[in-house]
Amino acid sequence: MKTKKIYLIRHGQTEYNLQGIVQGSGVDSDLNATGQRQAALFFDMYKSVKFDKIYTSKLKRSIQSVQRFIDAGIPVEHYSGLNEINWGSREGRKISEEDDAYYHELVRKWGEGEVDLPIEGGESPVMLQERQKPVLDKILSREEEKTVLICMHGRAMRAFLALMLNYHLKDMDKFEHTNLCLYELNYTGNMFTVDRYCDITHLKPMEEQ
Template identity: 40%
Template sequence: MNKHVYIVRHGQTEFNRLGIVQGSGVDSSLNEVGKMQARAFYEHYRSVGFDAILTSTLRRTHETMAHFIKDELPWEQFAEINEISWGTHEGKTSTPDMHLQYKEVTEAWNAGDFDARLEGAESAREMGDRLSRFVDLLSQRPEERILVCSHGRAMRALMCLLSGKSLQEMNTFKHHNTGLYKAAYQEQQYTFLLENDIAHLEHLNIKQD
């Protein structure tokens, strides 16, 4: 079977625009720019003929996929692809001290310490474990064209898992709002055909983050 998986980050939220930490604990909606991005993605990819839409359980992914869902495509939600929990940082504008804590944790992950975490937060290992369950499910699904909508840090980890890389390499994967990763799945391996592609946004002339 020739399976293609399209994985897209949600559209912009006001929290994104203002630099406020969201994580899994802040269930925000798309702002006007995010809605424009979602519409542009839909118009660009509506003709693909997706067999299934898989989103996280968070509202910003549902709203990004709203046009496809309104077309009555099969839609399922998975907590396994929710954004990482950033613990006590969630809902707050990043301060220099918060940024330092974040940097220390991500540098620990880059060094292979996947149990490092912010206060009250999820570790990279915990996030990786739940994403691995999703990858197993994804690989077993019978559909040939699957559209997945998730979140920035979760997608970085997901790309590592799909490509067989260590979570130490998370930061090598970029993620614009509605940036698309497209992968072909053959002989139990994923091969990336597009990485963080935002061609569908070129006509909007808006700042990407």
Template identity: 50%
Template sequence: MTSKKIYIVRHGETEYNKLGLVQGCGIDAGLNDLGRKQARAFHQHFKDFPFDKIYTSKLKRTHQSVWSFIEDGISWQQLEGLNEISWGVKEGRIITEEDDRQYYTMIEGWKKGQLHLKVEKGESPLEVQTRQQIAWKYIMSNPYEQNVLICMHGRAIRILLSWLIGHDLSQMDQFEHQNLCLYLLHYEKGNYSIEKRNDVTHLQHLNNLADTVSDSFISGN
């Protein structure tokens, strides 16, 4: 395998995103009305593109975001390794000021390289990276899948992009994201390059681009 194009999108908006509730991998929320519009807009923009395979996490917000492509007959596979980070005991909750303080403390620790830190009963970035690497090895094992569409989650995307392009996970917050944004990667001869970052060109006709990333638990759902 010498070359591959990888289209990585974050799922569309859910009601949890809209209401400021923490999701993570333990909350299996579906798309809300805006999220479904975002999914339709993405499909309309790329419906004629020859994707060879679709990979999603196990969570239905990712399935629903690319469902029109699946209905078009493109082969689809769910991989648990693409799931969002677990936010542990914080999942399903409205964020309090105390939660935000704890989150900022943890994020500052991550930025200093303390990547073992995690929410109670949750996952650390290092644990997410470990399961992602297993899933990614599988995704990259088929040389006939030249154009791949992957739908996953905000914090998981930040972690994935960091280690794929050789950055330390402490730098992951450089990879901003919005609901149904696109990161386009080019793989060639063992190296990855990013050709598009947080691209929402396909959503420009929608009135409300929801969930522009911010620094809180809800920014990585």
């Protein structure tokens, strides 16, 4: 049976996250000091896990979040299919009241099933998931990789979890996320189960400071 364990994380904090600036697939930002601390804490807790492979998006914030594992010698592959959704003309600018209203209306329509509705100048959830599926298929086809670490992005993670767990895309917002949160999933050979949901136990030392 082609069983597999997947550790799926969102990237650590960037200055754009902190300042409320839209990132998306077109903004290649670095982790800030907090994001680097989050990445270090995740590494400290999970460095003993024998990961066979790391998969990330092609964006720096995703790669930097797992760089310590890469430096430890774990092989890595980067895929644009794991990049964040393309937020179109709003990428790289601070969220205005108008942008915020547009976003909430868009998410409402997605939640009602209009998942082929694209962001102005960007992607729809259907388009996002269509580029994710070949990456997931590749990961699942590699039977020798029993334990895998994947690092990606918030909206992309929601669509990816919906894909893995056979949820309709309109329900993707059921999957919460925060910077450097963890979903731990088991693949039985024909379906996924979730062992940990948006887990941030590894970040507890930051709360205690």
